[in-house]
Amino acid sequence: MSDPAVLVVGAGPAGLSAAHELAVRGVTGVLVVDREASAGGIPRHCDHTGFGVQDLHRAMTGPAYARRLADRAAGAGVRIRLSTTVAEVGADGSATLVGPDGIDVVRPRAVLLATGARERPRSARLVPGDRPAGVFTTGQLQQWVLLAGLPVGRRAVVVGAEHVAYSAVLTLRHAGVRTVAMVTSLPRHQTVPAFAWATRLGLRVPLRTSSRVASLDGHGRLEAVDVEDLVTGVVDRIPADTVVFTGEWVPDHELARRGGVVTDPATLGPRTDGWGRTSRPGILAAGNLVHPGETAGLAALGGRAAGRRLAETFQRATVRPAVGSLLTVAPPLVSVVPALVDPDDLPDRLLLRTAAFTDRRLVVARQSGREIGRHRLRHSVPNRSLGVPGAVVGAMVSDGGPVELTLI
Amino acid sequence: MHPGGDVEFDVAVVGAGVVGCAIARHLARAGASVVVLDRAVDVGDGTSKANTAILHTGFDTEPGSLESQLVVRGRSLLADYAAAAGIAVEPTGALLVAWDDEQEARLPSLVDKAAANGCADVVLVGAEEVRAREPHLGPAARSGVSVPGEWVIDPWSVTLAFATEAVGIGTVLRLGTPVVGLDVGDEGLEVRTPDDVVRARWLVNAAGLGADRIDEMLGHRDFTVTPRRGQLIVFDKLARRLLTRILLPVPTARSKGVLVSPTTWGNVLLGPTAEDLEDRTDTATTAEGMARLLADGRRILPDLGAEEVTATYAGLRAATEPGGYQIHIHGDQRFVSVGGIRSTGLTSAMAVAEHVAGLLDGAVATWSGRPVATPPPVMPPLGERQVRPMRDPVRIAADPAYGTALCHCEQVSRGEVRDACHASVPATDLGGVRRRTRAMNGRCQGFYCGAEVVALVAAETGTRATTLTRVPR
């Protein structure tokens, strides 16, 4: 096949939005490759509404949103190749594509990685016990129920209490499974109060706060989940045939890391500037690969920003790597995306994450001990998006050292 | 199958682990008609599926012991067999590392022991050289011993290849069939299962953890079995760059200790623990076990801690009292018992089979068929360094199903899963699919592919998804 100008890896919200932006800004030869048989990424199997609000300014279901983004990109002239895996992105900028038609090696001018993030599965959380059936992540559960129509079980425990955990409860309900408990190690739920109330009172799902899953019981099939109260140390055995591990996002960074891209120790995704540029010239990254666990809308907006700047600079000889000053965070903040910022080219927003609940809402930016900006957050809830305008670091000095963000 | 009816088989083997399958293959090639019975629904579903996958040299076995002889012989037989069958082997070699004065002081005796076991290439390595060879080792690493012959192998394909070859030359595989009783008759033995009686001239007990129980059915108490659990942690493929060889500890009498090893699937393995249990089915991991392993891992390869864990599992070694290989023939009962194949059975299986055949030498004349010399079956390439179907343009051109990804993390195509369900020793459950293809064994553990794999396996095997995933009624 002929070499694309830009290869976008992943046809989720980020990849499709980036490709669309490139095409409408006049870059021809944009190819989006996805290993799944249909485009759209995770929203393909999120059968509830609320998608599109941030980027398309209207609410729709996940599958409708997925179709919409794919049609829009295709309409702008983007080629979308499905059922094709990008198996490798080489140090020389070449990419190996594998699909039913065979194996192709292409040499695009730029590669944009938009491979998304997954939830950390039970094994990686080192939950002890045997290896019974009936253990899920939300992503697996949604596909199980909504795409494949497979049977689940009767009684479930949901691990986590952020947005995605509440959507797991709904998917379980749809599949005729009763959620008998939600478990979070934090002292409170981390979703919007309306979801939490509706689940607790409407669906009668008890939430066990400050608790963790101590082990799983069952040999062939799950029989019970042992839940430990972290305050009292008491362990309760909750009979259940199904457990869903939600959240704890891990970026799908394999291609990025094998391609030599520097990753951020806090997000585990590629370290980027506000336009998705990474440490490697010609390799960009966007979406949940860069900021795991954010909404589809933010992924789409990130893809759009990366696409825009790439289109604007595409005529230059090379696609340059990320440059800028490093942003750092102090506890309870754990991460900031982008981590590299150029004061002459500020990103629209910075995405922060906190590890713990806190009453502190004021984000203060300091460079070499000098305060350069502040912004009040509407909330500071863990496992939720905390967005602050890029302007909060607007007063930074180019070579004045790292900028630290703290909550006071 | 009427009571008092004719003998149906020359040999019945109890246990379709790596040892039982190797024995069945060997005897079938010698002309015997063989039946293998196992209570599990797949071959290699016991200890043989959950080990550290090392092709041992026997350098640390007791010199002159039966185990030492059979490991050395088995290693060479299996290395050749694996090469012919296309089973992944990586000649990594091992570096045994000392971490304190006491361990360091024991290194020369290990070299001597290795020499006594015929491993002349096992030599001392100075601390600097140790670090040069494995720069990611923790700061407390001292000098060590190089064991170039310790390699890693794909253990699942080994058992499967033996079974496939045996079935190809007429062996009857009866899975899902527990042996519940044995009676000695005039012409042979009656092997009782919950549904019927199988008659065979000879019986071989290769029941692993259940071997003492089978022995007891015929009145023998030569050994007792204690399950010794070994828990393991599998790290992400991105950790593979942290080591090039197997990193061994200084062994103790009870176990070979906690090691870090590359796997042929491209991951890194940390383990195993060694815990004596009562329950012969307790393959659960524990919080204490995982914590101990992680502590050891941090000491051995500190950077391991930054990588994701892909899987955890536990295997049960069949530790016997008395220890060592317990291979006994009871000619009056036409019974051979193969017990105590504790920590080296993957490596030694082919030599154990040869040894058992030697014990049965006098019976060979009675085998109902002629010897056959078929080549080993060619197994699907599961090794990360082999050319797997999704990287093989010729196979994809011949059948696009080999270019259609099903499991993304492990890069397994739909074609491979389909094939596994229709093989001569087919996968009938999800574990069987995992071991034949690697599907769902990767870092996402089914986040992306779980539903599609189950749907495909249900369609290909004709088994309902409810059954495959054991959904309670």
Ligand SMILES: Cc1cc2nc3c(=O)[nH]c(=O)nc-3n(C[C@H](O)[C@H](O)[C@H](O)COP(=O)(O)OP(=O)(O)OC[C@H]3O[C@@H](n4cnc5c(N)ncnc54)[C@H](O)[C@@H]3O)c2cc1C
């Ligand atoms: C279970 C679940 C429920 C969610 N619910 C909501 C919600 O209700 N509302 C909301 O706003 N957000 C929700 N999210 C988050 C939302 O799905 C993500 O923010 C969004 O999908 C991220 O978009 P992305 O493009 O970065 O990645 P993804 O949507 O994950 O897309 C990545 C794409 O890359 C492809 N890919 C990866 N590697 C390769 C490769 N090597 N070769 C080819 N293709 C590859 C994948 O197949 C996938 O299609 C949910 C997420 C999950 C997991």
Ligand SMILES: Cc1cc2nc3c(=O)[nH]c(=O)nc-3n(C[C@H](O)[C@H](O)[C@H](O)COP(=O)(O)OP(=O)(O)OC[C@H]3O[C@@H](n4cnc5c(N)ncnc54)[C@H](O)[C@@H]3O)c2cc1C
């Ligand atoms: C943690 C660990 C690490 C190891 N590492 C290595 C290594 O690196 N290299 C190496 O060479 N070896 C290693 N080993 C040892 C090796 O795995 C074993 O020696 C080998 O798998 C034993 O095979 P087997 O066929 O005897 O037993 P098994 O595989 O357990 O087979 C016995 C079979 O008998 C069946 N059975 C039992 N009772 C009955 C009954 N009554 N009726 C019907 N069926 C019955 C069981 O279902 C089982 O399938 C390790 C072992 C462990 C546990």
